[in-house]
Amino acid sequence: MKKLSQRLDQYLALRRSMGFDLSFEERVLRKFVSFANDNGFQIISTQLFLDWKASYGSADNNTWSHRLGMVRQFAFWLAEHDDRTEVPSSQLVIGRYRRRVPYIYAPSQIVAIVDEAGRLPSPYGLRAALWQTLFGLIAVTGMRVNEALSLSRQDVDLDHAVLTLRNTKNGKDRQLPVNGDTAHRLAHYAKLRDRLVAHQSSAFFIKEDGEPAGDCGARYNFAQVSRNIGLRSPQAFNRHGDGPRIHDLRHTFAVYTILDWFRDGRDIEAEMYKLSTYLGHSEPKNTFWYIEAVPELMQLAAARAEKRVLEGAS
CATH class of the missing domain: 1.10.443.10 (Intergrase catalytic core)
Incomplete structure (x- = not known):
């Protein structure tokens, strides 16, 4: 069974291959995983996050909400490799702003x-x-x-x-x-x-x-x-009520476009820059966000990255 630190190396390498700048996120997650290793945690869990938060020092809820989001993204990916993983609830820390998870229409x-x-x-x-x-x-x-x-x-x-x-x-x-x-x-x-x-x-x-x-x-x-x-x-x-929004049609277009690229075996990073321009995003990271926001895309990205690693090792 691989250690959390080894899984984190894989996770960071995968996301860097997609074009993400992870300099800040890596520092946070390294501290999180180091705390886990030092305190006998072999898997990610809600208790691990709460213990880490309690011992990490003072910070406001916005900071901790941001850190929680980083841990949750790592946990979502890790859950595909280790079914013991527990993804901490997004409600553990409530910050001022949290990007809404898109609804993807069928x-x-x-x-x-x-x-x-x-x-x-x-x-x-x-x-x-x-x-x-x-x-x-x-x-x-x-x-x-x-x-x-x-x-x-x-x-x-x-x-x-x-x-x-x-x-x-x-x-x-x-x-x-x-x-x-x-x-x-x-x-x-x-x-x-x-x-x-x-x-x-x-x-x-x-x-x-x-x-x-x-x-x-x-x-x-x-x-x-x-x-x-x-x-x-x-x-x-x-009244309008709650539910999927008209803006989610835009998210759905982006997600299905990226899914088609994965299925066609295209160079995702090159295509994503084109999609960023097409959608009018100010920065490519706003387009790469879809891969993290939609579990199926993250799974496809992880599978492709692992395939490349295996091919390189053979």
Whole structure:
């Protein structure tokens, strides 16, 4: 049975092969594993973390929440190799900020969302076409909801099937190519929009009153669709309720893209930099985060890394 220190070496080597800068995280985890070895712990457990926290010195909850997140990531990976591993609960320490674990929609759920949006009632039928097209566009491009809503007519080049996103979250413009089916659906919406609404703004996505569709409307209609298909529980007073979010369509696009790369045997690190640019991330680490956030991706990455080690040793 390998020692925790040996498992940590494997874990750090795997994540470095994905492009992560681990200088700070390694220092924290080395101290954690050293404490475990010095105190007779052979596996990761909740008690190990609590004992380490009690003896490590004073720090605020934000610091300990960050350290807990590092230990949990290591434990999730280790659990695939040693079923005795206990992943400490994220509720052991509550910090100010914790990145939300993405909800990854099944393909059938995405189809259900788009289909149900097409049944939203309105006097002229534009509401259904608007939100069906918008939700579908986010699902197949991974763009942020506000990026999609900010598209002007000039930004949607249907002849060349290219969308131009301006003044994005990171202050940069970028272009997204779309496939022929997506361009066809955008054209269908635009044709219906222009036929039904006489006085319009310059926005590509507009409501039946001719005004631009907004973020609140997107989230309200997405919540209603989600309730209709059972992804959220019924709510009184038109409340949104809790459940998978519209932004999780973006996460789902990214995860399925990376999964396809693993299955195709592509160079993940090289492809991830392309995806980072496509998604408009400020730093590649925000894209590599998906590998850590989704267990299946982490397992695939670990399996590939171990295969390389075995091939190198043969």
